[in-house]
Amino acid sequence: MNTTGQKFGGRKKGTPNKMTTELKESLQDIVNLEIQQLPTRLNELEAKDRILLLTKLLPYVLPKQSENLNIDKNNIEPLVFRVIDIDHKD
Numbered sequence: 116m117n118t119t120g121q122k123f124g125g126r127k128k129g130t131p132n133k134m135t136t137e138l139k140e141s142l143q144d145i146v147n148l149e150i151q152q153l154p155t156r157l158n159e160l161e162a163k164d165r166i167l168l169l170t171k172l173l174p175y176v177l178p179k180q181s182e183n184l185n186i187d188k189n190n191i192e193p194l195v196f197r198v199i200d201i202d203h204k205d
Contacts, residue, residue: 162198 157165 162200166196166198 160168
C-alpha cells in the first residue's frame with residue numbers, strides 16, 4: 116500500500132476519464148431519442164396510465180409551490196379528476 120502520498124501511474128490529475136465521457140454521450144443519445152418519441156408513446160398509453168406518467172413528470176417541469184401559502188388545511192375539498200372518452204359514441 117502506498118503511504119507516501121505520491122501518485123504512481125494512472126491518469127494525470129485533471130485528465131478526464133474516457134470511459135465516463137463515452138458513457139455519458141451514449142446515455143445522452145438514448146435519452147434524446149426517447150424524448151423525440153415521447154408524444155407517440157404517450158398516445159399509445161391508456162388515459163389513466165398517461166395521467167399517472169404526466170403527474171410523475173410534472174415536478175421536473177413546474178416548480179414546487181411555496182409552503183408559506185395561507186391555506187386552511189381543515190377546509191379543503193378533494194380534487195376530482197374525470198376522464199372523458201371523446202371517442203365514445205352513444
